[in-house]
Amino acid sequence: MDNYFRIEEFIDGNLSEEETLKFKNELETNPILFSEFKMRMEVNNAIRDKNFTEFKDLLRTQFKQQSSPTSINFQKDILKTWHLAAASFALIVVVGGLWYILSNKPYSTERLVTKYYKPAKSILQYRSLELNSDDALKEAFNFYQQNDYVNALKYFNSLDNQITAKFYSGICYIELEQFDDALESFEFVINDKDNLFVEQAEWYLGLIYLMNNQKSQALVQFGKIAESSSYYAAQAKEILKYLN
């Protein structure tokens, strides 16, 4: 096994216990190996860090807008990320439900909704037809990215119980205000346990309880998230503050 391959196998957690121990010892004594390892880890983090990319793009967009004031509105429409556009759409869809729950709170409902509900980003952005990929999933994400949730759902649902499809079908159902179906999708993902979408599904489950005016279930759900090491723990605590 060459050194580069060994580093990658270590990063990916594919080495045996004995090989891992040996590799760790070498890392401590071999600066060249350590430097290579560090660089490869950074590359992975750079690919993974979507926050960094989004913020960098936002700043660039801001300068473009400032240097061309007459086209601000036009550019805003075009250049704002899909994420923000989707959040705005979500605002319209769910504002009624959350407003009902939170109307006695002084905190701006608009800010709460934009802050706490955003449809999950597509994990794929198919722009090429050259791949021999799964047609149904490809079609589903194409529609999903166009906010065509009815058609996206048709394709997601055709994939039986595939986890990725199940998770995104849940988001489609939320967007279509079919909250009971959304609950079912997310519960399926959560019960599967061993997949990438569990934390997100738990979070959306809590939001659906809010939208459905099931305050006690929402309290339990966000309480569970707040006490866990979930990515959403801090946001769950904030929601609990408003609910209590």
Place this chain on the structure above:
Amino acid sequence: MQEYTVEEILSGIRDKDTNVLDFIYKNYYHQIKVFITQNQGSREDAKDIYQDAMLVIFQKLQHDNLKLTCSFNTYLYSVSRLLWLKQLEKRKLWKQYTEDAENFVTLDESILVLYDLNERYKLYQTHFKRLSFSCQKVLELFLARIPLKEIARILGFKSEQYAKKRKHQCKEKLVISIKNDPEFHELSRHTQTNKQYNG
């Protein structure tokens, strides 16, 4: 225009709130531009430094619990100033720097460490975007911890083993492309010889 407290500004940066970002730009960018253009820099330099400073602050907010003991304006100016002094040193124009009259605070080492890291991230991402669509997707899905079996299914690969092989091929292609870029070696050299410019 709406006014914001320091806490609201920091929280707005963390949340990528475009209203807050517009507020910062409209109120604080000018001062940074003046400092840079009076110290051997162009408007383009000022724009780059402002964005780099904001990116450093954003990253600091992601990793640390940033608490300011000065106004946000002073902090942003101090970060921008530090980054510009680093640039002047890199361009060997350090001696032509004229002391500025604006208030600035002494910053800890983490600012330059984050700046260097951001520069490397930008370089890595540039090379990543040059990979084929298929390679980008394999790496993205793999790093999102999607199981190999599912990656194979999503991308239409014949087997899990092939998905793993493709992941390795793509990663090696990316690493080689980065290492062949002279900027990568320049960045590595600068990281090792970082100086402090505070105060």
